[in-house]
Every structure is written in C-alpha cells, then in structure tokens.
Amino acid sequence: MLFKQILLPLDGSSVAEEAIGHAVLVARNCGAAIHLLHVQRTAAHSDEHSIDPVHWRLRRAELQSYLNRLAEFISDKEISVTVSVREGRPAEQIVEYCEEAEIDLIVFTAYGKGGISRFHFGSTAQKVFSGAGRSFMIVRPGVTAPSQDQLAYGRILISVDGSPHSEWMACQVAAMMRGQPVELILLQVIAVPEMPRRMPITREEHATREKFVENNRRAAQSYLDEMAQQLENGIKVSFRLVIAENMADSICATAAEEAVDLIAMSAHDWQSGGQRVMGNICQTVMCHSPIPVLVLQDRPEIRQSGEAEDEGFCRIRQEFYSENGAG
Incomplete structure (x- = not known):
C-alpha cells in the first residue's frame, strides 16, 4: 500500500x-x-x-x-x-x-x-x-474536482525519464490504481541539447545533435515499451514519446492534449538526483500545470522497507536499489 x-x-x-x-x-x-x-x-x-x-x-x-x-x-x-x-x-x-x-x-x-x-x-x-x-x-484552485462518486482518476500521465526514481514512482502509481478503470499514459520527453553561441551551429554540429537525439529516441522507445509491459497487470497502459527543447512545458502540454485528470512525477530526476527537495523539472510543472500534480518522494526508509517490490509485478531496475544497499 x-x-x-x-x-x-x-x-x-x-x-x-x-x-x-x-x-x-x-x-x-x-x-x-x-x-x-x-x-x-x-x-x-x-x-x-x-x-x-x-x-x-x-x-x-x-x-x-x-x-x-x-x-x-x-x-x-x-x-x-x-x-x-x-x-x-x-x-x-x-x-x-x-x-x-x-x-x-x-x-x-x-x-x-x-x-x-x-x-x-x-x-x-x-x-x-x-x-x-x-x-x-x-x-490548483478553480479546477473541477473529481466527483464524489468517482472511484479513481480516469487518465493519469506518468512522467518518466529513465531514472530509478521515476521507475519506482511509476510502479507505485500502478499499484495504487490496480483494479480501477484507469489508463496510465507513460511520457518520456527527449530533450534536444542546447548549443548556445553567437553564431549558428554548423552542418556537422547539427548532424551530431540529430544523431544524439535519434539514439536517445530509439532507446526511449524500447524502454517505454518494456515499462508498459511491466506495468500492464489489469491496467490499461499506453505511452507517448516527445522530442522537445523544454521538458516541463512538454509535460504540461501533453497532459492537456491527453485530457488527463492527474500528472504523477518523481520529486527527483537525473539531474537533481536525491540531494535536493525536488528537481527543476518537477518544480516547473508544479508551478504551471492547471492539472493536479502528484509528486512522490522515494525516501530512504521507503526503499529500505522494500515497498517498491511488494506488489510483485514491478521488476524494473531492481538492481539499482540492491546496489545502493536498500534491498
């Protein structure tokens, strides 16, 4: 639970x-x-x-x-x-x-x-x-609250970035919604690398950037497909893969396009790790999303308790926790 x-x-x-x-x-x-x-x-x-x-x-x-x-x-x-x-x-x-x-x-x-x-x-x-x-x-005040007769959110957007933090979060949301008529939409945003400079980038640099993005896209496609299969256990799971320069804006925009009832995120991302209260992307989404945002903190005592593995169906990156001495 x-x-x-x-x-x-x-x-x-x-x-x-x-x-x-x-x-x-x-x-x-x-x-x-x-x-x-x-x-x-x-x-x-x-x-x-x-x-x-x-x-x-x-x-x-x-x-x-x-x-x-x-x-x-x-x-x-x-x-x-x-x-x-x-x-x-x-x-x-x-x-x-x-x-x-x-x-x-x-x-x-x-x-x-x-x-x-x-x-x-x-x-x-x-x-x-x-x-x-x-x-x-x-x-956000002013947003229509769920009906009191409603038993679950109908559509939930789960923002993942390939990090163990987001994987744990996705497993927990899926466990919470088990048995409910809900659709989980996994979203991964592939960031286009910034190349700030006074002069336009060269053709070779542009090609290098495009190759980098394409490699990440292919890896993310395979990753999301595997993750969706892991989470599908009586729950409808789909995924979206978006390439964009601004990750937070893309999360908010996709949530609006998909007409979701809730956005679920990990408090931490690849850049922030677990050293800060929350990452910049999470903070920005919270600030600008009109849709309710659920932010999960994978605190050390939670990882040590083994709750991430209790449901039995989620086996994504278990080695991360064992390598860090948390199970």
Whole structure:
C-alpha cells in the first residue's frame, strides 16, 4: 500500500477545501486514513499585537466544529478520519504533525485564504514543500474536482525519464490504481541539447545533435515499451514519446492534449538526483500545470522497507536499489 496516512491541511477557506475530493479519491484507492489539520495562530505568531482570549476560544470551538463536519462527510465514504487543531506557525506545525503521525502524503491547494499572489504557491505551501520531505499532491484552485462518486482518476500521465526514481514512482502509481478503470499514459520527453553561441551551429554540429537525439529516441522507445509491459497487470497502459527543447512545458502540454485528470512525477530526476527537495523539472510543472500534480518522494526508509517490490509485478531496475544497499 503506497499511502497509509494522508494529511489534509485546511485554513477554513473554501479554496483549501477544493483538495478534499482529491484526498478522498486517493484514500479510497489506498485504503488510507485522512488527517484533517488546522493550525490556529497564537498572539506570538499573529500579525495582531494581542488576541482577545474569549474570541480566541470561540474561534477554536468554531474550527473544531468545522473540522468535525468535514470529518463526518469523509467518514460517510468509509474512510478513517482524524481531526486536529493546533497552535503556532502553520508550516512548522504541519511539518511537525507529519513526523508525529507518520504522514505519507500531503494534499493541499496551491494557496489558501491568502489568495493568489505573484508567487506560484502560498508561503505555507512553499515552506511545507521544503521541510516535510513527504510525497504531496498540489491542486490548483478553480479546477473541477473529481466527483464524489468517482472511484479513481480516469487518465493519469506518468512522467518518466529513465531514472530509478521515476521507475519506482511509476510502479507505485500502478499499484495504487490496480483494479480501477484507469489508463496510465507513460511520457518520456527527449530533450534536444542546447548549443548556445553567437553564431549558428554548423552542418556537422547539427548532424551530431540529430544523431544524439535519434539514439536517445530509439532507446526511449524500447524502454517505454518494456515499462508498459511491466506495468500492464489489469491496467490499461499506453505511452507517448516527445522530442522537445523544454521538458516541463512538454509535460504540461501533453497532459492537456491527453485530457488527463492527474500528472504523477518523481520529486527527483537525473539531474537533481536525491540531494535536493525536488528537481527543476518537477518544480516547473508544479508551478504551471492547471492539472493536479502528484509528486512522490522515494525516501530512504521507503526503499529500505522494500515497498517498491511488494506488489510483485514491478521488476524494473531492481538492481539499482540492491546496489545502493536498500534491498
């Protein structure tokens, strides 16, 4: 089971509530529990110089009642729900709660009641990305949420780049969607090498670049075909191979062309490895995609637990994990 504990941070706004449908959908497919969390700012963490104690207690009671109503709605879907109201700085409390409750996935909107700003994400979301180290799903407000009667996403675009990180991610998404009427679309974008210079490239250089791209295309074609066969186990799997100069833009464009409901990516790519919170391509797709994006973090403890091999059907690059002492 990919996710066992899903955190849904809410700030009381209708915008933040747009993530509920997605959290419910994932929880259904994984048999996971949902944690509803609201962080109430104290006087020390508020822009206000002082907070009336009576007003503060009333507000806390209102928040508890608000979360309880949402919990009742989610419980009706036969999903286990935990409700919590905490005090302090939102991002810090969310990260702390993730550790305490062993959260696997955080689902939230790109911004909450603070509204749209010149930045791609609200300040709390950005801090959580950096500090939680968990998988997360980012939802753009205003995008039609899945129907509450819907049992799964109909079409999921899975961005792969040949790295062990993306292979692990693809296996996990396939395992999560097993038995559902879903189509997985594997996408690999072959990047056209940049050759920045003042003068146009020569004919020989152009030929060399074309040969390089063609070699990568052939390798990717074979790779995607093998990967699709590995993942096809009661699930419809197809693939797309795109040659482009901008990989992130191509991922977003292909998602729109294929009319998918969800984009799934690994937080890491070939360039970033596992040393950064997330790679540049993942960050860019998150910033610009109007479609919900599921970003998986293959944390060391997950690899060591052997979850990537539990389903039995996914045998792509197992040597990567054994060579790195993780199974």
